[in-house]
Amino acid sequence: MxxxxxxxxxxxxxxxxxxxxxxxxxxxxxxxxxxxxKAQQEFVKGESxxxxxxxNGQVTGYFITRISYVMTKGKAAELQTPLTELTxxxxxxxxxxxxxIDIAHTQNFNVAxxxxxxxxxxxxxxxxxxxxxxxxxxxxxxxxxxxxxxxxSGRKTPKTVKVVQGDPEPVDATAKPAAAE
Numbered sequence: 568m569x570x571x572x573x574x575x576x577x578x579x580x581x582x583x584x585x586x587x588x589x590x591x592x593x594x595x596x597x598x599x600x601x602x603x604x605k606a607q608q609e610f611v612k613g614e615s616x617x618x619x620x621x622x623n624g625q626v627t628g629y630f631i632t633r634i635s636y637v638m639t640k641g642k643a644a645e646l647q648t649p650l651t652e653l654t655x656x657x658x659x660x661x662x663x664x665x666x667x668i669d670i671a672h673t674q675n676f677n678v679a680x681x682x683x684x685x686x687x688x689x690x691x692x693x694x695x696x697x698x699x700x701x702x703x704x705x706x707x708x709x710x711x712x713x714x715x716x717x718x719x720s721g722r723k724t725p726k727t728v729k730v731v732q733g734d735p736e737p738v739d740a741t742a743k744p745a746a747a748e
């Protein structure tokens with residue numbers, strides 16, 4: 568009789584333990600690899616940078632840009648050169664040196680290639696895998712003629728050509744100004 572009672576208690580304990588662990592496993596949220604990766608990254612907000620467009624030795628207009636980055640946490644603080652200056656150099660190389668954007672045909676501009684080129688060049692320049700993603704917040708073109716027309720008419724803001732509709736700033740990332748390095 569005692570063996571029967573001990574067996575019954577043993578079955579009850581095993582059943583209760585298995586039910587408890589099953590409920591615990593079912594209610595635990597699954598770990599998403601993207602969430603784990605995002606937790607190790609930080610948003611570094613860029614500054615507005617104006618890049619002149621030079622045609623036949625004359626300034627014909629300006630690109631008004633704001634590029635921000637998603638970087639591995641702590642990597643931005645380790646940089647020896649400020650991120651704003653590196654970004655300015657990369658934008659001059661891409662926009663002035665390569666003439667990557669044809670103002671007459673802005674619809675042909677490939678934003679993904681532009682982002683990838685900035686990411687690759689920045690990581691090569693920094694000597695590691697610092698930049699995880701590039702966000703193009705603003706990329707507009709302002710012609711010199713439009714600036715003069717705006718000044719003559721007294722308009723405060725001249726009309727710009729929007730080359731790229733900007734990327735939204737990450738909602739859950741903590742913003743850190745690029746100049747604070």
